[in-house]
């Protein structure tokens with residue numbers, strides 16, 4: 001018998017799966033839990049399940065995670081203007 | 089100062105953003121510029137990440153990022169009063185930019201799906217389903233079983249399954265095509281997957297228990 005685990009995983013549906021809207025609604029909260037090393041999946045199992053199964057939402061998760069983990073730096077010009085303004 | 093007092097419990101930086109964005113006059117203007125700048129940088133990074141290897145580059149890439157940053161800025165400004173500090177402000181704001189980039193890139197790559205699927209599309213099924221390449225006869229048999237299961241779906245489920253799985257059209261692009269949302273299409277696909285799996289189990293191709301997969305995002 002062949003290994004159909006990929007097909008099986010693709011067809012697998014989890015009743016706990018919260019769907020796209022709910023997953024995207026709390027994506028920022030979920031991402032910060034992941035970044036801080038907490039067990040985000042245990043806290044929000046329905047979101048974890050959704051991000052595993054939904055390609056586009058999984059991609060959005062990866063995108064936000066990347067921005068939060070390694071935020072794009074400010075340009076030199078902007079840093080200078082901020083300084084002149086006396087901002088942080 | 090105009091505007092509501094920021095939620096208690098916000099970190100200093102987040103509270104600063106909320107206060108400045110809800111101020112008036114020059115303070116607000118400079119805060120909006122800073123916000124747009126933040127989101128512009130986020131959008132560029134995210135567009136580059138998503139478009140890596142797609143051939144989209146240069147002007148096109150900058151345009152996508154600028155549109156996403158503009159729309160995300162409007163969205164944040166419209167919702168800043170609802171920010172409750174469940175995360176840092178910048179994480180919350182970046183979420184808008186990621187969702188805008190996602191939507192725009194999805195639409196950008198939207199191809200008009202052909203009305204009818206060809207035999208060639210169906211021949212891609214084993215690939216689309218991740219079938220191991222070394223069991224030709226079995227793969228063919230399973231493909232036929234999947235095809236029978238797909239034929240038993242409702243028309244809508246079948247159209248979405250074919251578009252998303254066989255033609256590889258993104259859910260966001262399909263949402264434009266069918267004038268609906270990613271969420272609604274995901275539910276349609278969810279039901280389709282469940283039905284197809286049940287049918288493959290009934291025919292003895294798959295076991296009753298879903299195989300426990302490697303858990304990503306945990």
Ligand SMILES: [Zn+2]
Pocket residue numbers: 019020021023050054055056057058270274
């Ligand atoms: Zn989703």
